[in-house]
Amino acid sequence: DTGVSQDPRHKITKRGQNVTFRCDPISEHNRLYWYRQTLGQGPEFLTYFQNEAQLEKSRLLSDRFSAERPKGSFSTLEIQRTEQGDSAMYLCASSSGRRGRVSEQFFGPGTRLTVL
Amino acid sequence: GQQLNQSPQSMFIQEGEDVSMNCTSSSIFNTWLWYKQDPGEGPVLLIALYKAGELTSNGRLTAQFGITRKDSFLNISASIPSDVGIYFCAGLSSGNTPLVFGKGTRLSVIA
Numbered sequence: 001d002t003g004v005s006q007d008p009r010h011k012i013t014k015r016g017q018n019v020t021f022r023c024d025p026i027s028e029h030n031r032l033y034w035y036r037q038t039l040g041q042g043p044e045f046l047t048y049f050q051n052e053a054q055l056e057k058s059r060l061l062s063d064r065f066s067a068e069r070p071k072g073s074f075s076t077l078e079i080q081r082t083e084q085g086d087s088a089m090y091l092c093a094s095s096s097g098r099r100g101r102v103s104e105q106f107f108g109p110g111t112r113l114t115v116l
Numbered sequence: 117g118q119q120l121n122q123s124p125q126s127m128f129i130q131e132g133e134d135v136s137m138n139c140t141s142s143s144i145f146n147t148w149l150w151y152k153q154d155p156g157e158g159p160v161l162l163i164a165l166y167k168a169g170e171l172t173s174n175g176r177l178t179a180q181f182g183i184t185r186k187d188s189f190l191n192i193s194a195s196i197p198s199d200v201g202i203y204f205c206a207g208l209s210s211g212n213t214p215l216v217f218g219k220g221t222r223l224s225v226i227a
Contacts, residue, residue: 004158033214042120042204042217043159056214091158103147103208105215107158 002026004108006092012114013082020078021111025094032075033105034067035091036060043091043107049075050097082115089113120205122218130226135192137221139205147208148188149215150179152201159204163190195225 005024013019025032030051035043046065047057051072061067064082069075079086089112093105121140129135139148147166151159163174165181165188172179178191188205202220 006158040219042206042219043215044217045214048214058214093158103149103215104161104164105149106161107151110156110158112156 004092004094004106006090006108006111008111009109010112010114012116014116015082015084017082018078018080019082019113020076021090021092021113022074022076023092023108024074025092026096026106028096029094029106030072030097031095031105032069033093033095034075034077035093035107037089037091037110038087046077079113082113084115087113087115120207120216120218122203122205122221124221125219126222126224128224128226129195131195131197133195135195135199135223136189137191137203137223138187138189139207139218140187141207141216142186143207143209144185145207145209145216146185148179148181149206149208150177150188150190151204151206153204153220154201162203192223195223197225197227199223200225 007022033048034046037043045058046061049069064080067077089110091110093107095105150162153159163179168185170181176193180189202222204220205218206215
């Protein structure tokens, strides 16, 4: 399977706990994106990386959220001190840096987070 | 911020019918993308549009990039049960800006 993969697919946690999600992009893609999606809404941008550099962060990404892509391959998204409002589907996408194809983002299956 | 308005919000159609949905914005976008999302899964890219006025097909799907660059349309011909899902439009202002998504059109197909 050469698509975007995410782990875990589901996570249930108690309020106040920390959680970490992992995303493995399509192997030749140098751009990696994180989105959050709540029920009835489209995905909302959180942050993106080009190789290992984090180039943009949304104001949705509070101080409790941190994302890394240390070697320019896989990425992790950590949420500290989770709150019930963090419950959502967290989606990862990747795109090629090739001219004309930068905007074609391919999504993984998502990690559904439930905060009790 | 930028917003995309998708219509209709939901639609019920008979198998075999054609479907039309659209996406409008108050801002100009230079790229339009259409995705389909099944329950519990991530969005799947259907069609990408890069030029105003462009008409692109992918099997039974046809999408158009509006001339004003503020809208896009998706048509599905001869719908089948597996077309059921939520269709999202997404716009991109430039290569360095994030995708902006609409709220989706939920399609139900009655066999």
